[in-house]
Amino acid sequence: MSAVARLVCSLTLALGFAGAVHAGRSCEQKPLTLHTVEQGMALAQRTAQALDAEHARSGARVVVLARAGQDLSKYQLRYSHLGWAYKTDEGPWRVLHKLNQCGTATGDLYRQGLGEFFLDDLWRQEAAWAVPAPTLQAPLLALLNDPRRSVLLHERAYNLVSYPWSQRYQQSNQWAIETLAMAAEPAVTTREQAQAWLRFKGYQPTVLRLGALTRLGARAGTANVAFDDHPNDKRFSARIETVTVDSVFEWLSRGGLAASPRSHAL
Numbered sequence: 001m002s003a004v005a006r007l008v009c010s011l012t013l014a015l016g017f018a019g020a021v022h023a024g025r026s027c028e029q030k031p032l033t034l035h036t037v038e039q040g041m042a043l044a045q046r047t048a049q050a051l052d053a054e055h056a057r058s059g060a061r062v063v064v065l066a067r068a069g070q071d072l073s074k075y076q077l078r079y080s081h082l083g084w085a086y087k088t089d090e091g092p093w094r095v096l097h098k099l100n101q102c103g104t105a106t107g108d109l110y111r112q113g114l115g116e117f118f119l120d121d122l123w124r125q126e127a128a129w130a131v132p133a134p135t136l137q138a139p140l141l142a143l144l145n146d147p148r149r150s151v152l153l154h155e156r157a158y159n160l161v162s163y164p165w166s167q168r169y170q171q172s173n174q175w176a177i178e179t180l181a182m183a184a185e186p187a188v189t190t191r192e193q194a195q196a197w198l199r200f201k202g203y204q205p206t207v208l209r210l211g212a213l214t215r216l217g218a219r220a221g222t223a224n225v226a227f228d229d230h231p232n233d234k235r236f237s238a239r240i241e242t243v244t245v246d247s248v249f250e251w252l253s254r255g256g257l258a259a260s261p262r263s264h265a266l
Contacts, residue, residue, distance in 0.1 A: 032121070040119035043266055047127045048114050050264060051085065051093055060131045061087040062140040064176070064258065065095060066245045067117065068124040075208055079128055079245035082176055083117065086144045096144050098172040100158045105223045107158035107172065109151055126265035130249055130258040132180075139183040153178045153191050159226045161242045164198070164205045166229040167191045173243040177203065180257075203251045206244040 047065070054060050065085040072080055083097025095117045100107045118127065132140060143149050159169030170178075170191070181194035181201075188194050227235050234241065252258035 032119070036121055037119060039125050039266060040122070041115055043118045043125050043127055044114035046264060046266070047118070047129075048093055050127075050262075051087070051129070054131060055087055058131065058134075060134075060137060062137055062144065063129040063131050064248070064252065064261075065117070066128040066249070066261075067120075068122060068126050069120060070123045072244075075206070077206065077244055077246050079126075079249075080123070082173055082245045082248060084140065084144055084176060084179070085114070085117075085129070086141055096150060098154065098170075098175040100160070100172070100224050103223060105158055105226075106156045107170070107175075108156065109154055109175075124265065126263060128245075128249070128261050128263035130252055130261040132252070132258045133256060136180075136184055136257065139186075140180070143179065143183040149182070150179070152189065153182055153194055155191065158224050159229065160222075160224050161208065161210075161227070161240055163229040163231075164203075164241060164243050165195055167195075168229040169226060171243065173245060173248060177243060177248055184257075201251075201255055201257070204247060205241040206247045208240040208242065209238050210240045 051063060054063070063085050064082055066079040066082040068078065069080040072078070081097070083095045085093050085095045087093050093114055095112050095114065096109060097112070097117070098107050098109050118125075154175055155167065155170035157169045158171060160171055162169035162171045162174055164174060177198060178191055178194040181197040182188045185193075185197050188197055227240065230240060249261045253260045
């Protein structure tokens with residue numbers, strides 16, 4: 001067995017026994033396979049090369065990075081989860097993002113390498129990223145490297161379909177754009193203020209059409225789904241608004257907050 005193969009096998013065993021966390025993918029417990037690890041590492045390496053090329057071209061050290069962890073095509077969505085990737089002074093890219101502890105209603109923030117970010121049983125081996133505007137690069141980089149400020153707007157109560165304009169719960173993509181608001185506007189120190197900034201900047205959440213039976217089954221079947229933070233008029237008319245990667249990419253590009261997203265797949 002080659003040295004690379006031994007390394008991959010070691011990673012497979014180590015991560016296979018690690019505590020399960022997820023965001024934007026199924027919470028079904030499946031052991032990592034050698035093929036899954038190889039694919040994740042290949043996607044991470046290709047993404048690192050693309051981001052390094054972007055850094056060399058524009059000087060950008062922060063990007064919004066997304067993955068396709070599960071099939072959301074029935075909702076006309078391509079990606080499931082995003083985080084903030086930033087280039088460290090040492091060279092490698094790191095990702096700060098929020099993950100949900102499988103089977104629970106809580107989430108935590110994680111700093112990971114690109115390999116860990118893509119080392120999952122992804123629905124599609126594809127990465128997508130958008131480069132924030134030059135005026136946002138320095139504020140974002142400073143915030144992401146600040147252990148105190150980067151967690152300031154984090155809410156542990158996790159809801160996969162949390163309402164974008166409520167502070168009761170918070171899902172992964174919601175944390176990411178609320179944190180963007182804090183980086184862009186120094187006066188923002190609370191989630192309520194961050195959401196006000198997002199409204200002012202024209203963010204529009206995705207509207208999911210979820211009927212009563214679907215909502216009932218989701219709420220009864222999993223701890224990380226709730227609908228009690230959504231306004232009754234929207235909830236009872238089957239209109240569930242939440243933050244999705246696709247809506248974030250569209251908003252960033254439309255508002256001039258980031259360049260149009262780019263992607264590649266294995």
